[in-house]
Amino acid sequence: MFFMHPDEERASVLNEAKNCLIDKHIVFIGDSRIRQLFYSFIKLINPQVKEEGNKGSVAKPHIIVAGAATVSYTYMDPVYEDMLSDSRKMITNEKIDAYNEAAVRILNSSSRNSKAKVKLFSVSKLIAQETIMKSADGLHLPESSRDTNAMILMNVYCNKIMKPIDGSCCQPQPPLTLIQKLAFCFFTFSIIGYLIISLIHRNNFRKNKSCTDLESGEEKKPAISTPNVSTLEMLLHSFCKLGLIMTYFYLCDRANLFMKENKFYTHSSFFIPIVYILVLGVFYTENTKEVMLMLTSYF
Incomplete structure (x- = not known):
């Protein structure tokens, strides 16, 4: 600025x-x-x-x-x-x-x-x-x-x-780049695909959850289980999380709540807090006298 x-x-x-x-x-x-x-x-x-x-009245x-x-x-x-x-x-x-x-x-x-x-x-x-x-x-x-x-x-x-990097005052918002548009479309389709696949799996699981004995007419209670998650669903779920994180970064970059100098990356501003936290973790680490492990089993 x-x-x-x-x-x-x-x-x-x-x-x-x-x-x-x-x-x-x-x-x-x-x-x-x-x-x-x-x-x-x-x-x-x-x-x-x-x-x-x-300052005079000449040649007004x-x-x-x-x-x-x-x-x-x-x-x-x-x-x-x-x-x-x-x-x-x-x-x-x-x-x-x-x-x-x-x-x-x-x-x-x-x-x-x-x-x-x-x-x-x-x-x-x-x-x-x-x-x-x-x-x-x-x-x-x-x-x-x-x-x-x-x-x-x-x-x-x-x-x-x-376009100074240390201020966002009075600057017009930059237009979306081609990479940003492609990333937005990719993450949007990932979220839509994840929701569709999740709904299909949930509906199929609910249909197969209660099975009725045709001979006795009594309803069997199956063992407690969770719907099987496919590899594609897990992959789309990961993409959805990444898309939300990227959207958060994008909104923070476009907002004018903070100066650009507070958003500008430097090695010192990134590594110094990490080293500081690691040092605190080393000095404030204590050995426990008892080890407790809780296991919960379902039958």
Whole structure:
């Protein structure tokens, strides 16, 4: 995951981010808060950049035409009304919520949104709700919150390209491979075959279990026995167990409950717990004074 690393790893992650954004043209369009997000995004790559820019009213566009790109619409962040200046008192959270609802309703109402690739970047609103009280003027977010928004925005775009092994945030689910599809079909047929064969054997066993003496008309009670299990049934039963285990692994790999770094295999993470358990077993082994063996026989 980009920029969620300690300082000693930021150099390598920085190179990955530069490789992700090479020959990419990214445009930030919005008010002063979007400008701050822009500079926080740039500082992830170049921390020495200065926050300059055209803040005046010169050359303001009357019409903006944007197309042939992936558009991320950012929700308007809430404000801290008690700290707003007199010129900004008309900005209220109620109006901001109404504006966001109208924008989302319009963007979601068109069936062309999937083709236009409009994505709603709602995480900034959630971050602002928790940190806006630390704002200096009640409108702009503190620097730490802007940096977090920039990191998440970088993850949204770059994780699906670079596919880092230490994070699953913002990555689309990979499609099923041919081997996975074949394995799924194989285990499905194994389960179905095992159920069919088991039902057939159980029904045959129940029919042959009670035999009636035709001469006396009395029912004989046969010895207690279990249905004979064929080799094919045992084999399919083993495949069913293996299929359930593989399904569990697949669901764990697709889930986002844990970081990918906790699922990444290393020799140390695999063998150290095993050696630890073996050592504990050796030191906590005791000799028993009595040996008890229980045998149960049925006649």
